[in-house]
Structure formats: C-alpha cells, structure tokens
Amino acid sequence: MKLFKRIGVLTSGGDSPGMNAAIRAVVRTGIYKGIDVYGIRHGYQGMIEGDIFQLQATDVANIIQRGGTMLKTARSKEFMTDEGRKIAYEQLCKQGIEGLILIGGDGTFRGAVEFFKQFSIPAIGLPGTIDNDLSGTDFTIGFDTAVNTAVEAIDKIRDTAEAHDRLFIVEVMGRDAGYIALNSGIACGAEDILIPEVMTDIEQVLCKIDYDEKRKKTVHILVVAEGDDFGGANEVLIRVKERFPNLDTRATILGHIQRGGSPSYADRVLASRLGYAAVNALCEGRNQSMAGMVNQEVVFTPFSQVQKENVLLCGDMLEMIQVLAT
Numbered sequence: 456m457k458l459f460k461r462i463g464v465l466t467s468g469g470d471s472p473g474m475n476a477a478i479r480a481v482v483r484t485g486i487y488k489g490i491d492v493y494g495i496r497h498g499y500q501g502m503i504e505g506d507i508f509q510l511q512a513t514d515v516a517n518i519i520q521r522g523g524t525m526l527k528t529a530r531s532k533e534f535m536t537d538e539g540r541k542i543a544y545e546q547l548c549k550q551g552i553e554g555l556i557l558i559g560g561d562g563t564f565r566g567a568v569e570f571f572k573q574f575s576i577p578a579i580g581l582p583g584t585i586d587n588d589l590s591g592t593d594f595t596i597g598f599d600t601a602v603n604t605a606v607e608a609i610d611k612i613r614d615t616a617e618a619h620d621r622l623f624i625v626e627v628m629g630r631d632a633g634y635i636a637l638n639s640g641i642a643c644g645a646e647d648i649l650i651p652e653v654m655t656d657i658e659q660v661l662c663k664i665d666y667d668e669k670r671k672k673t674v675h676i677l678v679v680a681e682g683d684d685f686g687g688a689n690e691v692l693i694r695v696k697e698r699f700p701n702l703d704t705r706a707t708i709l710g711h712i713q714r715g716g717s718p719s720y721a722d723r724v725l726a727s728r729l730g731y732a733a734v735n736a737l738c739e740g741r742n743q744s745m746a747g748m749v750n751q752e753v754v755f756t757p758f759s760q761v762q763k764e765n766v767l768l769c770g771d772m773l774e775m776i777q778v779l780a781t
C-alpha cells in the first residue's frame with residue numbers, strides 16, 4: 456500500500472461526455488482515502504503552466520450529469536517536446552504532486568509514455584474519448600453518449616428524408632475509427648454504412664442507391680465515418696450527384712454535437728467505476744497503466760501497450776447490415 460499526500464487529475468485531448476463523472480469519482484475516492492486531490496487545468500498544457508488547484512468534495516458536486524470537463528482540456532504541442540515535459544515535471548514537484556490520474560484518448564497515453572521515459576511519478580489512466588478506439592477496454596468514456604447523440608440526430612434527419620423523399624449522407628466523427636458510424640448506422644437502420652475498416656467500393660454504394668430507386672424505396676440514409684478511406688460526406692455527395700442528378704440529395708456533417716451533452720447512464724457508471732478503481736490502484740502501487748472495463752471487470756493495461764484500435768467486425772455483421780437494410 457502506497458500512501459499519497461497529494462495527487463493530481465487532468466483531462467486531455469478531445470473532451471468526452473462522462474469526463475466530469477470520472478473527475479468526481481477520482482476526487483471523492485481520493486479524499487475518502489485521506490489524499491489531497493488537485494485538479495490540473497487544460498491537460499498537459501496546464502501541467503506546464505502550473506495551473507494546478509486543490510479540489511474539495513463539494514467542488515465536484517452537480518457535475519456527474521454535465522458534458523465537457525470542469526478541468527478543461529487541450530492538445531498540448533509543448534508537451535510533445537523534451538523541454539515542455541521537463542517544465543511539466545518541475546511544476547509537479549514544486550506543487551508536491553506525488554501521483555497522477557490521466558483521463559484522455561490515445562494522444563494522452565502517447566504523451567504519458569514519453570513523459571515516463573524521462574521522469575518517474577506513479578500514474579493511472581482512464582480512457583476518455585468518444586472514438587472508442589483504444590485497446591484494453593470494451594468501451595471508452597463518452598462513446599455511448601456520442602452514439603446516442605448521433606442516433607437522435609439521424610432519426611430526425613430520417614423524418615425530413617421521409618417527408619421530402621430525399622437521400623441523406625450523414626457524416627459522423629470517430630477520427631480514423633468507424634465505431635460511431637457502425638453503431639449509429641445500425642441503430643438508425645441506415646441503408647448503407649461506410650467505415651474506414653472496410654474498403655469503400657463507391658460503385659457498389661451507387662448500385663445500391665440505383666436498386667432502391669428502381670424499386671421505389673425513396674428514403675436512403677447513408678452513414679459515413681469521417682475517416683472513411685473514400686472520404687467524408689461531401690466526397691460521397693459529389694459522386695451521388697454525378698450519377699443521380701435528379702435525386703434530391705443532401706449531406707449533413709454532425710460534427711462536434713457528438714462531443715457534448717449530458718452523459719448517458721452507461722458513461723456515468725463506466726466513468727464512476729473506472730475513476731474509483733484508478734485511485735485504489737494507485738494506492739495499491741499500480742503504475743503507468745490504463746484502467747479499462749472488459750466484460751464488466753476492471754482491467755489494467757500498461758500505457759505502452761494501449762494501442763489505437765479499430766473496429767473488429769464480428770461474424771457476419773456486414774452481411775447483416777445489408778440484409779436489414781433491404
């Protein structure tokens with residue numbers, strides 16, 4: 456058992472719904488264990504700037520239901536340099552921070568790996584990103600909410616598509632992974648789903664539209680992942696308009712709407728369980744590992760082994776999508 460007097464917590468990279476619930480769990484578990492918990496604003500950038508302040512249990516009241524992050528976040532270019540990381544370490548020493556909880560995505564863990572090559576301070580990570588693109592956890596904090604947000608938006612778009620007999624191409628986030636597209640597409644009954652993990656055959660996509668047109672299926676929703684190999688919604692739109700100039704076609708890019716909003720119950724529970732486990736793990740002497748949830752159990756993966764992970768297509772999922780969209 457390691458005794459900590461003072462630990463720091465930060466959120467880094469793109470914000471994701473549930474980060475606040477994770478901060479709350481970290482702060483309250485730390486205080487319960489007699490540890491002073493300090494918030495670091497703006498992720499690694501705040502570490503460099505020494506933007507560090509003490510958090511009381513009441514400071515994290517009324518945040519479990521809020522999107523964004525009360526600690527603010529950033530993607531720090533300075534932290535990618537040896538000099539930046541050195542200043543960050545000096546700031547931690549100056550403030551007496553003896554352990555860290557890092558909440559973020561793959562950039563956060565890549566930064567951590569570089570930092571710990573140079574400096575030694577116990578740290579545990581939590582997977583916080585809407586993209587769900589990390590190994591070592593079934594789900595990342597924020598993914599469930601982001602998919603629900605996309606589903607709600609696409610359902611609304613379907614109403615308009617139906618009313619006007621229109622074809623809609625909807626682009627969702629996910630960087631270079633297709634988790635949000637695949638899951639929101641299935642949940643909305645999309646006619647086609649384009650994800651980076653499956654090479655897009657645009658001819659096949661156009662043939663399907665043609666087939667649906669001929670059999671008078673007037674509503675067509677195509678969900679495209681922003682990282683698809685063919686391109687995003689605008690690229691697909693050009694090809695659809697070229698081939699079907701008489702079709703009423705629109706492209707919608709959902710964008711950052713998917714990052715905000717009140718976290719779903721699933722993200723709140725995931726964030727609470729992982730935040731609680733992370734502080735306990737730190738006290739048990741675990742170090743430089745990310746806490747993830749696999750089959751409902753908390754597991755730890757060394758930062759160096761946390762990989763960017765793309766969609767693993769199980770069984771006949773692609774065939775299922777085509778069959779259900781007929």
Ligand code: F6P
Pocket residue numbers: 469560584585586628629630631681714
């Ligand atoms: O990683 C989360 C994410 O929202 C990605 O899905 C997206 O590609 C990227 O961040 C957008 O980043 P920014 O907010 O910096 O434009």
